[in-house]
Every structure is written in C-alpha cells, then in structure tokens.
Amino acid sequence: MMEERTASFGIGQVIHHRLFNYRGVIFDVDPDFKGTEEWFQKNVEAGSPTKEEPWYHVLIDQDGRVAYVAERNLEAEETVEPVEHPLLENFFTGFVGDHYQARQTLN
Secondary structure, three states, X not given: OXXXXXXXXXXXXXXXXXXXXXXXXXXXXXXXXXXXXXXXXXXXXXXXXXXXXXXXXXXXXXOOOEEEEXXXXXXXXXXXXXXXXXOHHHHEEEEEOOEEEEOOOOO
16 A cells, blocks of 8 residues: 655745755646656756655746756745746736635636
8 A cells, every 4th residue: 555645835835946946836746756767867866856755846936947846855935925937827816925826727
C-alpha cells in the first residue's frame, strides 16, 4: 500500500523558491512527479528532489515562464504582494488577501 502524500502548498498560494530565489504562484499540484524520465534527469540537480514527493506547477513572478518544482524546494512567501505573469488570468480570477482565487473549471 502506498503512503498517502499531502501537499504542503495549495493552488493560488504565493511561494518562494529556496534555491533559485524567485517568487511565484502555484496553479496545479501533482501528488508525485508526472514528467518524463528525460526531463527529471536533466533538471533535478537542484535540491536533489525525489519523484515521490508533491510537485508544483508555478507561474514565475515577473518572468513569463512556468516552472515544475519539487515540494522540498519551495517555502511560503513572506510578502503578501500579487505576482505578475501573463498567464495569471487563465487560472485565477483575482488576488484576495494573500492568495489567488482559482477559476472554476468545467468537468
């Protein structure tokens, strides 16, 4: 039986990358690594993450890029300021308090 993984961060939460020192907002969460083996081998030098921890899809603040980040490389962002990213409106309706409100999805 596999151990149930619980993500420490949520969709809409503003985070800080511990190693690369950028802010961003989480727009999706995978309970474990969902990328390719090739991507994993090419990109995991930073922080030595495992495939068995939660991985987050992050819009990088003031950058325009998207990152796929292991939980161990993230921490909650201290500053309560909005993120600037061209794709924000695709995922969120607005910034409320200290987090983004996710758009309702059609299932």
